[in-house]
């Protein structure tokens with residue numbers, strides 16, 4: 501029998517809803533053929549796919565990052581404004597395609613407003629110049645009688661967009677990046693970008709470009725940019741054909757968060773930095789199938805991947821004092837929870853935990869005690885891609901659990917991933933406070949086997965089952981099915 505012990509006094513901190521944010525890149529069919537498809541009967545007057553928006557809205561993503569990703573390091577944003585027929589088609593060097601520029605900054609802002617999310621723009625620090633970055637901020641946020649603010653008005657947008665979040669380049673450490681830099685050169689360049697951008701609008705907030713959270717790159721960048729930035733970005737993609745390696749892979753995010761928090765603490769202390777600096781995990785996901793072979797990155801997600809995604813979200817909740825922003829990479833078609841063709845869409849397996857967390861997890865994370873069976877990986881099983889391959893083999897608990905409560909402590913949301921491939925686990929859920937768990941509802945994500953995927957033919961192979969439970973008391977027992985994710989909502993009486 502496993503044990504989940506909940507003490508309402510053991511609070512970790514506030515869960516920032518921005519950990520449920522998203523990311524769209526000009527890559528494969530994410531923008532064109534994903535969120536945007538002109539002349540489709542499924543699109544609205546802006547060319548936005550209505551069925552996609554209907555699927556995106558329940559994810560309630562507080563921020564949407566754009567336009568890349570690797571794409572941004574060769575992107576000149578001015579190509580994407582003004583009359584669409586006059587916008588240039590360009591060679592696209594990051595993903596070796598062509599860019600029509602029919603979706604640009606004005607369309608992005610319109611999209612954010614339509615789905616009710618806030619924009620987060622990453623600037624081009626590859627081929628982009630200081631002038632371009634300064635002009636981009638002025639175009640978006642300028643209120644004066646100046647060239648770029650007036651051009652926005654001329655393009656039909658009288659009011660400023662007030663874009664708060666600005667990323668200082670994407671993965672500038674990478675050989676694959678257009679305009680790769682050393683950490684020292686990146687710092688020098690980023691400081692100049694930050695200066696002119698902030699002189700244009702002092703209210704914007706910067707996100708520095710980190711690597712995995714514990715590398716020399718991260719240390720040098722944090723040391724150099726701490727006084728400028730509010731967030732330090734790190735990226736993580738994991739995944740494996742091996743079931744256990746896959747479902748436990750989020751432990752790498754936990755380690756990154758622990759280490760990057762330590763680095764941030766040291767830098768803030770040494771430099772006497774008063775403002776907080778938090779982690780923006782602004783690209784994260786399971787991604788291991790469609791890497792070199794397919795530049796459209798149309799990963800089809802299994803139930804095992806959905807369990808890994810749920811464990812990632814649990815990691816973010818546990819480290820809620822460190823990670824304040826996290827952007828699932830990406831939103832549609834490209835390593836994404838939503839998959840379209842010209843006639844419609846289906847929801848991938850990973851969509852379901854994302855929606856359940858965003859809809860049900862509450863404001864305050866609790867430090868929950870969990871006792872469950874464990875599993876230890878063998879060295880051969882630890883096969884996640886660079887730069888996240890560091891051999892932490894466990895032991896890992898089969899039940900991965902987080903608990904959140906609302907501010908008035910009347911409601912609980914308990915997220916449990918049973919990563920055991922073969923066995924159900926019954927757990928006693930115990931309240932240490934003299935209160936009663938009541939009105940318990942279970943939302944379970946599961947399927948016939950961990951390998952099952954959703955598809956146009958079988959869109960509901962992995963789905964959410966909702967059960968109202970006839971259970972009440974200070975202690976309740978619940979059996980978590982093999983390879984399942986369950987979110988329990990309960991009231992406290």
Ligand code: AHR
Pocket residue numbers: 525568569570571670671783829830
């Ligand atoms: O999300 C796919 C790619 O992964 C992004 O373009 C890049 O930033 C990362 O390497």
